[in-house]
Structures are given as structure tokens and as C-alpha cells.
Amino acid sequence: MTSSCRYFTFFLFCCSTLLFLQPGAAVGDTEKRSVMLAYINESPEVSALRDGLSTNLDIDLSIRSNPDAALCTQNSTILAYGADTVSKILEACPNQKLVIISSHYMINVMSHLLSQDSWGYYMDQPLEYQVKHADLNMPTIRTLGILYTNNDSEIDQIKKIQATPHRIGIRAVKVEQGQVAAQIMRELYQTVDAVLITGNSEIWPLQDFKTFLVLGMRQNKIMIGGFNYLYTNRGSISAIHTDFHALGIQIAKDILDGKRDGYSYFDKRLIVTNDLLSARYGIFIGGKPTD
Amino acid sequence: MSRKTITPLHTALVFALLLVLISTKAVADESLERYNPGLTLADVSLPVNPKKAGVAVTVIDKQMIKASGARTIGDILRIVPGVTTGYRFGHSLSIGTQGGAEEFSRRINITVDDRSIFTPTTGSLISFNIVPLEDVERIEVYRGPNQSEFGSNSMLLTIKIFTAYAAERQGTELSFRKGTNGIKDTYVQHGGKIGDLYISGSFNQTNDDGLVHRADDTHKQQVFVRADYQPTLDDQISTNFGAAKSDIDVWVSSNLNSDDHSASDGTWFLSSTWTHMINDSTYFTANLSHTYLERESEYLTAPVSKAVGRLYWDIGYDFHSTTSEFALTKKFDFVEISGGTKYSHDTVTSNSLFKDKDYELDHNTYYTNQIWNLTDTTTLHTGLEAETSSEFEENTFVQSISLVQDVGMRNSFRIGFSKGSRFPLLYEQESGRKAYLIDKRMTPAYDVYNTEKLDPEKMRTYEIAWMYSSLDKTLSSELRYYMNKYDNMVGYTSVPNPGVLSQTGNTVTTAKNFLNTGTVKGIEASIDWRPTSEILLVASGSYTDVDSYIDPTTYNNNIGESSPSTIFAILGQYSFDNDWRVGGMYNRVQGFNWSNGWKLETQHNLDAFVEKCFGGITATKFCTKLAGSNLLGHQSNFRPEAYSPTAYWMEASLTF
Numbered sequence: 001m002t003s004s005c006r007y008f009t010f011f012l013f014c015c016s017t018l019l020f021l022q023p024g025a026a027v028g029d030t031e032k033r034s035v036m037l038a039y040i041n042e043s044p045e046v047s048a049l050r051d052g053l054s055t056n057l058d059i060d061l062s063i064r065s066n067p068d069a070a071l072c073t074q075n076s077t078i079l080a081y082g083a084d085t086v087s088k089i090l091e092a093c094p095n096q097k098l099v100i101i102s103s104h105y106m107i108n109v110m111s112h113l114l115s116q117d118s119w120g121y122y123m124d125q126p127l128e129y130q131v132k133h134a135d136l137n138m139p140t141i142r143t144l145g146i147l148y149t150n151n152d153s154e155i156d157q158i159k160k161i162q163a164t165p166h167r168i169g170i171r172a173v174k175v176e177q178g179q180v181a182a183q184i185m186r187e188l189y190q191t192v193d194a195v196l197i198t199g200n201s202e203i204w205p206l207q208d209f210k211t212f213l214v215l216g217m218r219q220n221k222i223m224i225g226g227f228n229y230l231y232t233n234r235g236s237i238s239a240i241h242t243d244f245h246a247l248g249i250q251i252a253k254d255i256l257d258g259k260r261d262g263y264s265y266f267d268k269r270l271i272v273t274n275d276l277l278s279a280r281y282g283i284f285i286g287g288k289p290t291d
Numbered sequence: 292m293s294r295k296t297i298t299p300l301h302t303a304l305v306f307a308l309l310l311v312l313i314s315t316k317a318v319a320d321e322s323l324e325r326y327n328p329g330l331t332l333a334d335v336s337l338p339v340n341p342k343k344a345g346v347a348v349t350v351i352d353k354q355m356i357k358a359s360g361a362r363t364i365g366d367i368l369r370i371v372p373g374v375t376t377g378y379r380f381g382h383s384l385s386i387g388t389q390g391g392a393e394e395f396s397r398r399i400n401i402t403v404d405d406r407s408i409f410t411p412t413t414g415s416l417i418s419f420n421i422v423p424l425e426d427v428e429r430i431e432v433y434r435g436p437n438q439s440e441f442g443s444n445s446m447l448l449t450i451k452i453f454t455a456y457a458a459e460r461q462g463t464e465l466s467f468r469k470g471t472n473g474i475k476d477t478y479v480q481h482g483g484k485i486g487d488l489y490i491s492g493s494f495n496q497t498n499d500d501g502l503v504h505r506a507d508d509t510h511k512q513q514v515f516v517r518a519d520y521q522p523t524l525d526d527q528i529s530t531n532f533g534a535a536k537s538d539i540d541v542w543v544s545s546n547l548n549s550d551d552h553s554a555s556d557g558t559w560f561l562s563s564t565w566t567h568m569i570n571d572s573t574y575f576t577a578n579l580s581h582t583y584l585e586r587e588s589e590y591l592t593a594p595v596s597k598a599v600g601r602l603y604w605d606i607g608y609d610f611h612s613t614t615s616e617f618a619l620t621k622k623f624d625f626v627e628i629s630g631g632t633k634y635s636h637d638t639v640t641s642n643s644l645f646k647d648k649d650y651e652l653d654h655n656t657y658y659t660n661q662i663w664n665l666t667d668t669t670t671l672h673t674g675l676e677a678e679t680s681s682e683f684e685e686n687t688f689v690q691s692i693s694l695v696q697d698v699g700m701r702n703s704f705r706i707g708f709s710k711g712s713r714f715p716l717l718y719e720q721e722s723g724r725k726a727y728l729i730d731k732r733m734t735p736a737y738d739v740y741n742t743e744k745l746d747p748e749k750m751r752t753y754e755i756a757w758m759y760s761s762l763d764k765t766l767s768s769e770l771r772y773y774m775n776k777y778d779n780m781v782g783y784t785s786v787p788n789p790g791v792l793s794q795t796g797n798t799v800t801t802a803k804n805f806l807n808t809g810t811v812k813g814i815e816a817s818i819d820w821r822p823t824s825e826i827l828l829v830a831s832g833s834y835t836d837v838d839s840y841i842d843p844t845t846y847n848n849n850i851g852e853s854s855p856s857t858i859f860a861i862l863g864q865y866s867f868d869n870d871w872r873v874g875g876m877y878n879r880v881q882g883f884n885w886s887n888g889w890k891l892e893t894q895h896n897l898d899a900f901v902e903k904c905f906g907g908i909t910a911t912k913f914c915t916k917l918a919g920s921n922l923l924g925h926q927s928n929f930r931p932e933a934y935s936p937t938a939y940w941m942e943a944s945l946t947f
Contacts, residue, residue, distance in 0.1 A: 139763040143824060173908055180484075182458040187908045190354060191824045193764075207521055210333040211456045218338050218429045218453075219352050220764055233328040233571075274328050281340050284700050284762045 032060035033256055036074060038067040038089060039081040044229045045123075045244045046081055049101070052248020053079075059252045068092055077255050082123070086110060099251060100263070103227060105199035107263055108153035119260045121247060124199050124227035126265055127157045128164070129240045129290045133271060134194065134224055135166045137286030138238065141224070143169040145192035147181060147203050150174070154198055175203055182211045189221040197225035197236055209234035222283065232274050238285045243268040329571025330622050332527045336453065339431055342703040342758040345662070345672025345693040346437050347372075347771050349817065349831075351430040358827050358864035359876040360900040360918050362468075362476075364424055364452070369860045369878045369896075371432045372771070372815035373833035374448070377885070378935060380507040382539045385885075388434070389775055390811035390837035390851035391447045392885045397716060397781075397849075398446040398748070404454055404531055405578040406562040409444045410612045412637040412652055412717045421452065422515045422533060423495045425466070425478050428455040434815070435752045435773065436711030438689050439674025442616075442633050442656045446711040446750065447775075454531070457482055457489035457519045463947055470918075470940025473500035473508060478944075492516040502933040503925065506552065511537040525568035534559035552590030554607075559583050572623070578616045585609050591729065600730030602794075608641035630659035639717065646723035646741070653681040654714075660691075668697040672707075680714045682721075687712040687747045693754075703758045711752065715745040715781050719802035726794065736792045739783070740799040748804075749779040768818040777808040782841070782850035800847055809839040809851055827874075828863040837884065854890075856882040875899030897922040906946075916942040 037053065039046050042065065053061050062076065067085055071078060072093035079099040080086045083106035089096055090113050100107065100120030107114075107122065127146075134141045148158050162170050171192050175184060181203045185195060195216065197204050204212075204226075213235030216223055226236040246268040254260040273285045341348045349371045361367040365376040365384040374388045385394045401408040403422055433441070433449040441449045460482035468476040475498040482491035493515045501507035513535040520528045537556040562580035569575065587607040594601050618631030633656040640649050660674035674691040693707025724739040756771035782805050785798040793799045817831040839853045857880075864874030876898050883891040900918035918940055925934040 142763065176909055179909060180458060180461040182456065183461045183482075184909055186455070186459045191908075193824075207524055208458065210331065210521070210527065211458050213331075213333040214336050214338075215428075215456065215459055219354060229328070234331055235333060276328055276330075280337075280343060282342050282697075282700060282703075282760055283764075 032058055034060045034062070034076040035079055035252070035255060036062045036064055036071070036076040037079045037081065038064045038071065038085050040066070040085050040088065041082075045241075048244035049081065049248040049251075052245040052250075053252050055249055056252035056256070058256055072096065079251060079255075080120075083107075083110060086114075090114075099255065099260075101247070101251075103199040103201075104263075104265075105153050105201060117261075120263050121242070121251070121266045122263060123242060124265075125240045125242055125269055127154055127196065127198060127225070128161055129269060130196055130225040131161050131166065131168075131170070132290035133238065133240050134196070135168050136288040136290060137271070138194070138224070138284070139286075140222065140283055141168050141194045143171060143192040143194075144224075145185075145188045145195040146170065146172045146198065147175050147184065147188075147195070147200075148172060148198065149200060149202055150177070152198075152200055154200065158198075182208060182215065185212060186215050189216055189219050192221070194222045194224050197223055197231055197239070199227065206230055206234060217281065220281070222277075222281075232272055235277065236274060237277050237283060238271065238273040240290060241270050241272045242266050243270045330568070330574055330620070332521075332525070332566055332568060332574070334620075335527070335566045335574065335576055338429060341767070341769060342697075342760055343670070343695060344433075345440075345660075345670075345674075345691070345695065345705070346707065346709070347434040347705075347754065347756060347769070347773075347815070349432045349434070351432070353428050354827055354864075355829055355862060356424065356427065356430075358829075358874040359862045360874055360898045360920075361424065361876065362474075362918075362920065364421055364427065364430070366876070366898065366920075367424075367430070368432065368450070369858075370829055370831055370862055370876065371434070371448075372769075372817050372831040373434065373813055373835060373858060374432070375858055375878075375880050375883055377891075378502065380501060380505060380539070382501065382507065382509040382511070382537065386448065386450075387883065387885055389447050389773075389813060390777075390809065390835060390839075390884075392851070392883070393849050394885070397719075398444065398711075398713060399448045399450065400441055400443065400445040401450045401452065402441070403452045404529065404562065405564045405576070405616070406531065406560060406580040406582070407443070407614065410582070410610070410635065410637055412612070412639050412650070413608070413610060414716050414718070422454055422531075423478065423493060423513055425464075425480065425495065426454045426493055426515050426517075427452055428459075429453045434771075435707075435754060435775075436689065436691065436709040436750065438676040438711060439658050439660045439691050439709075442631075442658055442676065443654065443678060444713050446713050446748070454515075454517055455491075457491035457517050458484075460491035460517075461489070464944065465946075466942060466944035468940050468942040470938055472936055472938040473498055474938060474940045475499075487522070488518055488520045490516065490518040499938075503936050504933040507539065507933075509537060509539050511535060511539070527566045528563065530561070530563040532559075532561050554586075554588035554590075556587075557585045573619070573621045575617065575619045578614070580614050582612045582614075583610065592726075594730075599736075599794075600728055602726040602736070603729040603733070604726045605643050606641075606724065608639055608644055610637065610639045612637045625664050627662045628659070629661075630657075632657050637717075643725050643727075644718060644723070645721045647721070650717055650721065651681075652717060655679045670695045674709075678712075678714065682717060683714055683745075683747065685746060687714065700762055701759055705754070705756045705758070707752075707754050707756075709752050711748075711750045713748050715747070715802065719781055720745050722802060734792060736794045737799055738794045740789065740791055740793070740801060742786050742789050742799070742801045743803045745781060745802060746779060746804050748777075748781055751776045751778065765822050766818070766820050769816065771815045773813055773815070775811040775813075777810070777851070779804055779806050780808040780850060781805075782808075783847040784845060785847060802849075803846075805841050805846065805850060807840050809837060809841065809853075811838070811851065812836045825866040826863075828861070830859075830861040832859045833857065852884040852890075854882050854884045856880070856884065858883070870904040872902040872904070873900070874902075891927065894927055895923045896920075896926050911945070911947040913946075914942075914944045916944075918942060 067089050069092040081101050083102045095115045098118045103124045104122040222237045225239045247266045359367050377385050386396045395414045397414045431451040437445045464480040466478045478495040480493035497511045515533045518530045560582040564578045566576045589605045592602040614635040616633040620629040635654045637652045656678045658676040663671040672693045678687045689710040689712050691709035695705045697703050722739045722741045725735040725737045727733045754773040758769050760767040813835040815833045820828045836855045837851045860878045862876035866872045878896040880894045898920045902916040904914040906912035921937045927934045
């Protein structure tokens with residue numbers, strides 16, 4: 001046996017021993033912090049989040065995929081994934097303290113419903129990173145369109161993006177009350193190469209993505225952005241997503257430290273690409289980091 | 292809190308984990324995560340990527356349609372490599388390609404959304420129930436046999452016309468066009484939403500004087516409605532309805548002058564498609580459509596001779612076609628498989644085109660195709676199709692195979708082989724075209740009378756192609772060499788009169804199979820350049836060498852004649868100051884032999900326009916346009932005795 005093999009065998013032995021000893025030896029069950037992850041639909045993000053949370057041995061993680069009034073009497077820290085989950089919990093348990101993961105847009109929309117001591121992370125990433133990703137990694141894009149509405153919660157970000165010099169040109173278009181995004185995008189695609197999906201669900205309802213995707217691809221134009229698999233699956237060709245596994249690890253730490261308040265973007269990101277679309281249309285997506 | 296015991300084992304493990312984490316940190320912080328999503332509803336109507344397709348395909352998008360300044364669908368089709376279009380009448384489009392150019396486009400399949408314009412009874416009903424150009428969002432033209440994907444008659448070309456989703460056509464659009472040659476067009480469109488149902492409807496009216504030296508003026512009114520409903524995220528239902536009424540004239544017998552002639556067409560169609568996602572890797576589409584066409588065309592000639600007197604032609608027919616189609620698509624990691632079946636039932640009634648007055652035809656098509664992902668860069672396309680017809684004993688069966696190899700992100704190569712086949716039309720198998728001797732107590736006198744039992748046509752295509760696309764997608768191009776071998780084609784020939792009263796005495800004209808008909812070799816090239824959103828330039832060219840093996844004295848028409856031909860087309864537009872646009876299309880055809888025996892020496896054609904718009908994307912938009920067609924002179928089409936004249940028009944449009 002070579003020395004490297006011996007070291008490897010030793011390493012495996014160490015791991016096995018540690019795993020074997022871990023339940024009783026490392027941390028007592030009674031000392032674990034009880035955390036309940038509540039969500040409505042299973043998704044790759046929920047799965048990654050769950051895995052991240054599970055890495056912390058001081059967390060006793062339970063899962064509730066259909067939150068209801070029973071949650072109101074729970075002693076666990078409730079981690080609510082997604083705006084629909086938050087709404088459902090607060091409907092059953094008003095003023096429930098929650099740890100929330102939801103989009104910047106929806107947290108703003110729901111802000112009056114949330115208890116003061118709730119805290120959490122935005123599910124999405126700042127739009128500037130989506131733009132940087134397009135700028136650095138997508139040569140197909142020379143002009144990027146961004147739609148926004150009056151009182152859009154991301155308007156400050158959009159203004160900042162417009163004021164920042166990029167390789168790509170930015171064209172921001174305001175969607176007036178009652179206008180249909182598909183109609184506007186049909187025109188907009190004639191002057192831009194891509195459109196950025198923001199968190200504004202008034203402009204970007206998921207059921208309309210089929211139309212958005214088809215009318216873009218008809219002109220060789222693409223959609224980028226979005227913050228979870230639903231957007232990617234429905235046609236966003238590439239986006240900066242939150243690293244939900246890392247977020248799970250961070251939230252576990254935050255809960256144990258008990259020092260979190262307010263809402264913030266998470267600082268670990270992934271570039272997620274829709275392989276099917278990028279291969280079908282031969283669209284090159286680079287991997288340069290946006291930091 | 293209990294105290295954790297730190298042991299050397301822990302230390303070793305933590306150290307090992309740290310090593311792993313450090314080594315992967317650069318990737319983990321912002322890695323490129325490849326995501327393998329499932330199919331979605333959008334996949335049903337996504338445009339094809341020519342670099343990935345198993346056959347040659349040209350995509351004409353909305354921007355190209357607008358840039359061309361075209362007034363009809365026929366004009367814009369000229370940008371497709373190797374394709375030219377002509378008009379025997381101002382309102383009747385004929386499409387020529389690959390040496391198979393003839394008036395009735397018998398070897399071409401045209402679909403509008405999911406409804407096939409082609410019918411096995413009468414061929415492609417071009418011009419009469421295609422939707423208005425304003426409603427067309429995209430046209431995909433597949434060159435060469437592609438029956439395993441699109442079914443019946445996708446032999447030389449498959450032209451797929453897509454209209455816009457109703458959700459994109461919200462609001463109101465008005466346009467009015469008036470110019471020389473009797474041009475006077477009106478288009479009104481409005482889209483709205485009723486609950487979750489998006490609906491868009493248009494009405495258009497087109498008028499022109501047609502060709503010079505023809506009495507073929509057109510006055511057409513057309514309605515088109517599209518409704519889209521998405522009851523769930525996994526279901527999409529789209530319904531199209533259209534109706535058109537045309538007063539058209541088809542008077543051609545310039546040597547038999549008479550003022551007694553008229554023609555009209557009335558048509559309507561209803562088509563509904565349901566797409567359902569069974570799961571992330573499987574969906575099906577089901578389509579049901581009905582098309583009705585009533586054609587009336589009658590004219591009275593001057594006396595042919597003292598013995599014959601005057602001929603009365605009544606070459607109209609009533610036609611119903613009901614079609615159902617079902618296709619299932621399943622995506623696996625290594626292969627995407629789709630298969631489908633299509634059934635059509637046609638009834639046709641005519642007093643003057645067929646041997647009998649009434650016919651009913653049943654037609655079944657079964658097809659499947661597969662896209663095998665052999666490696667990340669190599670894709671194998673395979674397909675099979677079979678057809679049965681109540682009119683013919685023999686079935687058709689065709690296969691296709693092609694290999695697409697990506698070389699880097701920019702280049703792709705394709706090598707392919709496919710077979711094509713089609714059943715003869717009812718009009719070919721059962722033709723009994725007759726005029727009535729009005730001065731002889733309406734005795735029927737035939738000029739076309741079928742005496743042969745026809746077999747399905749058969750052909751083969753071999754092709755090799757190179758496609759290029761720049762990383763930023765500003766430039767794409769295609770170069771293709773193909774060889775079509777026509778093994779068995781249906782043409783027309785004179786045969787001894789079987790005993791009917793014939794206008795030609797001892798002979799009648801009949802459709803007949805010609806074996807080993809000919810070979811066509813061609814080179815096609817195209818380039819699409821869009822360096823900025825302001826500039827668009829698309830050019831295409833082809834050289835086609837038709838080698839016919841049939842003695843020209845043994846047939847009348849519908850067999851390609853030996854000749855080399857070249858076709859070149861370029862379209863482009865330039866936008867400036869956000870609201871000005873100039874553009875147009877140039878087309879040159881040389882040595883093109885329509886297989887009806889009509890030869891086109893050289894034809895230049897230039898259409899151009901300048902447009903000025905006011906208003907923005909989300910506001911009311913008003914545009915004015917000055918346009919002209921055939922600016923280099925009259926366009927001779929493919930009949931020397933008549934031509935499309937130079938014409939100018941003004942157009943105003945309002946969108947709000």
C-alpha cells in the first residue's frame with residue numbers, strides 16, 4: 001500500500017468514526033434549537049436550503065410543507081420560504097414572528113403584515129448583479145430592457161443601474177396601470193437584445209412567461225434574471241441566484257446567534273443557466289464572477 | 292450547554308473539510324450552475340434554431356417582414372434561399388423552388404398556426420385563407436422533405452406561419468393604405484381580455500387591379516380572430532377563426548375576348564389547439580380544425596369556331612375539410628421523441644373539375660421523429676412517416692436522418708438524407724375538367740381527363756450544410772449544397788382520347804407518373820447581419836441546376852425542365868432618430884423555368900419604403916409610410932403576357 005493510500009484510508013476511518021460518534025458525543029439532543037422550515041411547494045431551492053440548514057448540528061430541523069393553524073402554537077423558530085407561505089401562515093397566525101425568505105418586492109408588499117420582530121433574507125439578488133452578469137458573461141446582449149411600474153420597490157436599484165456605466169446599454173420602460181407587459185415587450189424586443197426579469201410580479205406573472213419567451217425567441221431575444229427555478233424553467237436563460245445551500249447554513253447560524261433583525265440580500269450567489277434553452281439557441285454564457 | 296469534545300479526529304476532519312472548501316471556494320461563491328429544466332408550454336411554439344435543426348430552415352421574423360416592406364406573404368417568401376414566387380393572377384400566389392416550381396404548389400405544405408392549408412384533395416389553398424400579413428408574427432420555411440415532422444406534403448418546402456398571441460395584440464391598431472394600381476387597403480385590429488381569456492380580432496380589406504393585361508382585380512374582405520386561454524400553468528388552449536370573401540377575376544383567355552366573366556371565393560376556418568403538460572418532460576398537443584372553401588368562377592368565351600361555338604367555363608367547387616391531429620412529445624436525457632397522427636376527411640363537390648360530382652376522401656398520417664443527443668456537440672435526427680389514403684391502394688413511407696455537429700459555439704455542420712413522397716391530388720387522379728358548349732345544348736367538352744392510375748410521387752434529398760453564428764448573434768449565415776433525385780413525379784401529358792368529347796379532338800391531357808424524372812443540384816447561401824438594433828440586412832442566393840431526364844416531347848407540364856437558374860434577394864432596413872425607418876427588398880431571378888412550361892429570363896424587382904413614426908413604446912403611436920413596389924420596372928412573374936406594374940402607395944397607421 002502506498003503512503004497516499006494509507007493516508008486516504010486513515011482519512012476515511014476518521015470520517016466514519018466521527019460520524020459514528022457524532023450523535024451522542026458532540027451535542028446533546030436536548031440542546032438543539034428547534035427550527036421548522038415551512039413551504040408550500042417543493043423546489044430545488046427548498047432542497048438546497050434544507051441541506052444547508054441540516055449541516056448545522058445544533059439545529060433540530062423539521063419540515064412543514066403545508067403550513068396551517070397548527071403552526072401558531074409551535075415553539076420552533078419558523079422559517080417561511082416564499083411569499084405564499086408567509087401569507088398563509090400570517091392568515092392563520094397573525095403577528096407570528098417569522099424568519100422569512102421572500103423576494104425584495106414581496107417583502108415590501110407584505111411589510112404591513114409582518115411582525116416587527118420578524119427578520120430574514122431577500123430570496124432574490126440585487127438587480128445590479130443581474131446586469132453585471134449580462135454585462136460580463138453574455139456577449140449576445142448589447143442592450144438590456146428593464147420594465148418597472150410606478151412605486152416599484154426596485155426603482156432605486158433601476159435608477160442606480162441606469163446611472164452606472166456598463167458595456168451594455170440600459171433601456172428602462174415604465175409600465176402604466178392597465179398595460180399588458182406582453183404588448184410592451186413585443187415592441188421593446190425590437191430595440192433591445194434582452195429583457196431583465198425583476199421581482200415585480202405585476203409585470204412578471206409566471207403564467208405569462210410562455211408568451212414572453214416565445215415572443216422574445218421569435219426575434220432571437222432573451223430573458224434573463226429571476227430568482228428561482230420557476231423563472232429558469234419557464235424561460236430565463238441565465239440569472240444570478242442566491243446560493244440557497246449557503247443561505248441555509250447562514251440562517252442556522254443566525255438563529256443560533258439570535259442576532260438578526262431586518263431584511264437583507266444574501267452575499268453568496270450562483271450563476272444559474274437554463275441549459276435547454278442555451279443549447280437550443282447556441283447562446284454563450286460565461287462564468288465571470290460579478291463581485 | 293454541554294462541552295464539545297475536541298479530538299485529533301475532529302481536528303483532522305475539520306482540516307480536511309477546510310481544504311475541500313478552500314479548493315472549491317472560487318467556484319462555490321459564484322459558480323456557473325448548469326440547470327437542466329423540463330419542457331414547458333412555450334416549447335410548443337418556440338422558433339426553430341437553424342443551427343440545430345435537422346433540415347435546412349429559414350426563419351422570417353417580424354422584423355424582417357417589416358423591413359421588407361412587403362404587402363403580401365408571397366413577397367416576403369422571396370428571401371428564402373432558392374425560392375421565388377410569382378403570380379399567374381394578381382391574387383393567386385405560386386411558389387417555385389428546387390426545380391419543382393409549378394402553379395399549384397402541390398409539393399409544398401403550408402400551415403397557419405396548427406392548421407394545414409394543404410389538403411390532399413386540392414393541394415395548397417394558397418391566397419384564399421391565409422391570415423393577413425399584419426397578423427403574421429413569424430414564418431419558418433423548411434427546405435427539403437420534412438414529412439416525419441410536419442406530415443403530408445412536406446416535400447419540397449414546409450411553410451409554417453405563426454400568428455401572434457392575443458396577449459401581444461392588446462389595444463387597437465388601425466392602418467390605411469392607398470396608392471396606384473387600385474391599391475386601397477384597410478386594416479383594423481383590436482385586442483382585449485375577458486377574464487383570463489385573451490382575444491384579438493382583425494378585419495382587413497384589400498383592393499388592387501392585379502396584373503396588367505389581365506382582368507384579375509381583387510377585392511377581398513377578411514376577418515381573423517385569435518383567442519388564447521391558459522386555465523392552468525400546464526394547459527394552453529388557442530382558437531383561431533377566420534373568414535374571407537373575395538371578388539376576384541381570373542380572366543386569361545386574351546385571344547377569346549368576352550366581357551362575361553366573374554369569380555369569387557368564400558372561405559372560413561375554425562381551428563383549436565390544446566396543449567397539455569403531462570409532466571416536466573412530456574406534453575401533447577391536439578388540434579381540431581375545419582376549413583370551408585367555396586369557389587365560383589365562370590366565364591364565357593367568344594366563339595372558338597363555327598363548329599364549336601362559345602365555351603362556358605364553370606370551374607368552381609365546394610370544399611370541406613375536417614382535420615384532427617394529436618402529437619406527443621417526451622424528453623429523455625439523451626433523446627427527445629415525438630410522434631403523432633393526423634386524420635383528415637375531405638368532401639368536394641364540383642360540376643366541372645372531376646369525373647364525378649361528389650367525392651369524399653379520408654387521409655391518415657402517422658409520424659415520429661427523434662433527436663438523439665449523442666454527445667454535447669453531436670445530435671442525430673431521425674424520422675419516419677407513413678400515409679394512407681382512401682383514394683389509393685398503395686401507402687407512402689418515408690424516412691429521414693441527419694447528423695448535426697457543433698464545432699465550438701459558432702459553427703455547425705449538418706449532413707442529411709431524407710425521402711419525400713406524396714399522394715397525387717384528387718384533381719390529378721380524378722380530373723375531368725370540362726367546359727360546356729353553350730351553343731350545343733351545354734354538351735361537356737373535356738380538356739383534362741385522367742386516364743391513368745397514379746402512384747405516389749417519390750424523391751430523395753442528400754444535403755450538406757455549414758451554419759455560422761457569431762457569439763453576439765449579430766451575424767449568422769448558412770451555406771448548403773443539396774441534390775434532389777426525383778424518382779417518380781406526376782406530370783401532365785397528352786394521351787389518346789378515351790372516348791369523351793375533347794376540346795383537342797383525338798387527345799386529352801392526363802396526369803401520369805414519370806419515373807426517374809430528373810436530378811436537381813443546388814447551392815444555397817444566406818447571411819443575416821444585425822450589428823445594432825437600428826440595422827438589419829438579410830441576403831440570400833442560390834444556384835440551381837435542373838437536369839430533367841424526360842423527353843420534353845412526351846409531357847405538357849409539371850415536370851422540371853433542364854436549366855440553370857440563379858436567384859438573389861436582399862432585404863434590409865435602417866432606423867434612425869428612433870422614429871425614422873427606411874427599408875426594402877431587392878430580388879433578382881434569372882433563368883427560372885416554371886414547370887408549367889413558362890420561362891422567366893431575367894427579372895429584377897425592388898420594393899422600398901420610408902416611414903416616420905411619432906410616439907413611444909407605451910404611448911399612442913402614429914406612423915406614416917411612403918412605399919413603392921416593382922420600382923425597377925414591371926415584374927413579369929412567369930407569364931410573359933401579363934405583369935405586375937410599378938405601384939406607389941401612402942400608408943398611415945395608428946396604434947393605441
